[in-house]
Amino acid sequence: MSESFQSNRISDRFQALLQIVLVFLILVAVNYIGMRTYQRYDLTEGNIYSLSPETKAYLAQLQQPIEAIVTISESSDEPGLTDILKDVKLLLREYEYATRDQGKNRVTVEYLNVYSQTSRARSLGIDSPNVIVFKSGTRQRQVRIDELYKIQNSELREFLGENVFTRSILEIVETSEPVLYFTTGHGEFSASNVTASTGASALFNELKSRSFTTRSIDLSTAERIPEDASLIVIAAPKARLLPQERLLLETYLNKRAGRVLVLLEPGRDHGLDDLFFEWGILSEDTLVIERDPNYIINGGDLMIRRFSEHALTSSLFQQGIPVITDRAASVREDPGRPIDDSLKVSELLATSDQSWAERQYRQSTRPTYDPTIDVPGPVKIAAISERQVDSSLGISLPGGKLTVIGTSNFISNQRIQASGNLYLILNAINYSVDRYTRLNIPPRPIKKVKLDLSLEQLHLARYLIWFAPPAVLGLLGLLVYISRRN
Incomplete structure (x- = not known):
């Protein structure tokens, strides 16, 4: 009997161990199955962390x-940075998930404290x-x-x-790099000039890091x-271009169907008026005089704050980031341009209502607005002309693009990192070469829930939070006690 009991105990223990x-x-x-095959759902309002099909298609083609x-920093005391870090974390997590293959991610994320x-x-x-750096091999984008x-x-x-x-x-995985030719021989900005006010070596470094x-x-x-x-790119010519160069x-x-970007130096004769006229752009020998204190910074630099909603300047328009420069000249659509339905001219930048474009700026007297000769504000200081060519199949094909900006010093070494300066020149270059113009990922609206409570309602909510949970638990306990007695 004892042996049978002992064997039953061993059998029970073995079965229990086997069950465990x-x-x-x-x-x-x-x-394991859950780690290999699972679905993620974005429950946020507006799905602000979900990747668009366009992004997923690009990520699926990643090779490196x-x-x-x-x-x-995760330990930042600033509440704004904490919220930004949360957004960045949740979005980058989706990039990791979208590039996951055999348990490995082609996009990996690292959080780095540059101080510790x-x-x-x-x-x-x-x-x-407070930056996010994307890196692949020797290329990186900050x-x-x-x-x-x-x-807003x-x-x-x-x-x-x-x-x-x-x-x-x-930008960092693109295999074919656009080739940008910068003209020389007219005193233009160059890559070899590292001086603060007349050099643009910082811009050339930025272009190199972006695969140009x-x-x-x-x-x-x-x-x-x-x-x-x-x-x-003709960056701030100080002398006239020769007729054969213009040709x-x-x-x-x-x-x-070429692409040309011209940054003008105010007060200098560039010799491109005939070319601009053919493309519907008028650059005038003027100097912008700004009287609105909201459009001037210390030292007298201009703060350009008005942008059109054109694709070239849309990011500056949406984010409200100004462009800082020293001087500017009027550049606008030529009202007397030849009639050409294939040509579309868009004005891009403008100064304030209190400004004007002074024609007699070379005089030593203090400039005053003369409505008979000066250009009233807001003064347009940049324009782009785009040509569409109809093919034999009735399809509209992109033609040439000519972009003219009536200021140039915003790309100098001392100003390129100021406000929206780098954005503007990069946008102008990217748009000119059709880089990512077909990338159409909509922004995600940020919706804030605001609850307006009176003082009495606030006190009531506080008391409910304090006393309602204990009261509910006590009531449940009383009901259990009564049911057990019955």
Whole structure:
């Protein structure tokens, strides 16, 4: 009898142990299956962290790994940075999930404190806090937190994170680099000049980090524009371009649907008036005089705050980021331009209502507005002319693009990182070469829930929070006690 009892006890223990092992194996199997095949759902209003099909399609084609390094501190005492870090974390988590393959992510995220992890930050070449750096091999793209939101009336209105992150990834993985030719021979900005006020080496470094190839070209000795030219940039010419140089540009624009970007130096004769007229743009020998204190900063620099909703300036318009420069001239659509239905001219930047474009600025007297000769404000200081060509199949094809900006010093080394200066020149270049113009990821509106309570309602809510849960628990206990007695 005792032996049978003993064997039953051993059998019961074995069965219990076997059940525990089986339950453990089932949990492991369920966890493994859940890790390999699962679905994520964005329950936020407006799905602000969900990736668009367009982004998912680009991520599916990624061949090389992407590192995203976030230098926003998790221990920050600023509530605004805490909210931004939350948005960045949740969005980057979706990029990780979308690029997951066989348990590995092609997009990996690292959170870095540049102050406490100095050796790691130095090895990555990152020294700026509150940025997101996308890195692939030797290429990297830095995103500032002010690029992630559309700000209106000092409030965050829209979250632009997906658009900015996807563009950044595309920049560093792009295999074919657009080739930008910068003209020489007229005192233009150059890559080799590192001086603060007259050099633009910082801009060339930014272009290199964004996968642009930059070369120089002397139009006076060139027989034609090179075949690999994506864009010709004429950055602040101090002397007139020769007629044969202008002819090269005309042929490039008209015959080859070329792209030309001109940054004018106010007070200098550039010799391109005939080319501008053909493309419907008027650049006038004027100097902008600004009287609105909201459009001037200390030292007298102009603060350009008016932008059109054109694709080239839409990001500046949405975010309300100004452009800082020293001087500007009037550049606008030519009211007497030739009638050409294939040509579309858009004005891009403007000064304040209290400004004007002074024609007699070379005189030593204090400038005063003369309505008979001066250009009244707001003064347009940039324009783009785009040509559409109809094919034999009735399809409208993009033709040449000519962009003229009536100021140039905003790309100098001392100003390129100020406010929206870098945005403007990069947008002008990207739009000119059709880079990412087809990327149409909508911004996600940020909705704030505001609850207006009177003082009495606030007190009532406080008392309910204090006393309602204990009262409910006490009532449940009383009901259980009564039911057990019955």
